[in-house]
Amino acid sequence: MKLTSVTLAAVLIGSTAFAAEVGPKEVKYNDDTAIEMSLTGMAGDPTKGAVIMGTKSKGNCVACHEITALSNAPFQGNVGPILDGAGDRWSAGELRGLVVNAKMMFEGSVMPSFYQVDGFTRPGNAYTGKAGKEPLAPLLSAQEIEDVVAFLTTLKDE
Template sequence: MTVTPHTFGLRRPMIACATALVGLTLAGTASAEMARVQDPGLQPYTINGAEISEPLTAEPGDAKRGKALFINRKMGNCLTCHTAPIPEEDFHGNVGPDLAGVGSRMTAAELRLRLVDAKALLPESLMPSFYRTAGLRQVKKDFVGKPILKAQEIEDVIAYLQTLK
């Protein structure tokens, strides 16, 4: 069992990290990397290799709400860094990969880990961890203890990304 949910590179040195990590092993899956993560105030989730298989909420994601969250500059604000097939919005960013067709390239479970905590997968990624409250520094007071998106909002954005075939 390896527990590697919040990996920091040299550039992101580990500071006092309040994340509660509870490792899980499942019989017969010794080779898979499993980690249970629970940041203060957030739903716990399990990272399974490159995925978070279980949805964060019982209510399924809503693609329409997800698209609005994806665009909203105070919520997902995804177009700041990504280009996406949303021609009605001007000026898409190109810091991150183009998301056209991402719903064909990745499963919901893979997208979930990338949204929740992309740095758990790729420590050098610049992508903010959208569902995380621990291990951050100098956070603006209004946002301390709050994730960028709530659990249901994460599921909604995943549902929207799944429509990008």
């Protein structure tokens, strides 16, 4: 019996460790434009999510949003809503949907689609001389999306 329990535990742990990552073209939204399931099968790291949101070369969320918890990040924007209390306003699935592709929830949003690889217009070489070639990678990886969602869920109203 003990061997069976150990074997079962190893199988469960092993299957969790090898959960398949959901690719950008495989993302499934529910009727409310939320993405209920993790893109990686793993929990996000809120500390890493905060870094991504405040880093110019990554998410750079503070360019458009004010986030009191990231008060050390310079030049916080006012284009998008203040994200204080985001963890109370939206579920983790709704936050994941917003970060993956905000236009699914808010048509006309200027927020970038951080985990999308097609269905949008990017400037061509005639405009920048540096435009990426197809296929284009998403702006953030699946795990980075999970890290950002983990951080956003910590932002609660006091």
